[in-house]
Structures are given as structure tokens and as C-alpha cells.
Amino acid sequence: MIRLSRRGxxxxxxxxxxxxxxxRARDGRSVEVVGTYNPRTDPASVVLKSERIAYWTxxxxxxxxxxxxxxxxxxxAPAPTAVEA
Numbered sequence: 902m903i904r905l906s907r908r909g910x911x912x913x914x915x916x917x918x919x920x921x922x923x924x925r926a927r928d929g930r931s932v933e934v935v936g937t938y939n940p941r942t943d944p945a946s947v948v949l950k951s952e953r954i955a956y957w958t959x960x961x962x963x964x965x966x967x968x969x970x971x972x973x974x975x976x977x978a979p980a981p982t983a984v985e986a
Contacts, residue, residue, distance in 0.1 A: 903957060904965035905938065906931060915939050918949065918968055920957050933957075938971060947975050 902923040909915035918936035921929065935957070936949040954972065958964070964972060 902965065903935065903954065903962050903968050905967060913941065915941070918971070920953075920962055923963075947971050949975055951976075 903918065903920050904927075905916040906919045906921070906928050907914055907916055908928075916938040917931075917934050918938060919931035920933045920935055921931040925931075933953065935953045936947065938948075939946045949972065954964075
């Protein structure tokens with residue numbers, strides 16, 4: 902399963918996107934960290950390792966509902982362009 906794992910202080914959430922066995926606790930030992938999500942920035946920042954997510958989904962890992970929305974939104978967002986000075 903690929904899902905969110907909560908980090909950060911009280912009322913200051915920060916999430917890791919992790920590959921973890923489905924029956925483990927939310928913040929339990931994960932197999933691999935494949936991204937981060939910070940909802941407190943404006944706009945919310947999402948960093949994904951797309952090739953690792955594709956690898957794990959190819960192995961049969963399922964995305965949680967929230968992670969699926971984050972991956973879809975990141976895929977549809979335009980890539981940042983480099984500006985030369």
C-alpha cells in the first residue's frame with residue numbers, strides 16, 4: 902500500500918508518502934519513502950519519486966485515496982521551466 906505517514910508537531914502536520922504493508926499502523930515501519938506532502942505551504946508542496954511509485958504499483962501496491970489524488974494532481978501540473986539569466 903502507498904499511503905501517507907504523519908510527521909511534524911501538534912497542529913503542524915507534514916506527511917511522508919510511504920510504501921507500507923496494509924495492516925501496519927499509520928506511522929509504523931515503512932518499506933520505502935517515495936515522497937513528501939506539506940499542506941501548510943501556499944500552495945501545498947508535493948515532492949514525488951514518480952519512478953519508484955510506478956515500480957511499486959507495478960509490483961501490486963495500491964494507492965490510498967488521498968495519495969491517488971496527489972499523484973494525479975502532480976501529473977497534470979505543468980513542469981517548472983528553467984529561466985536563463
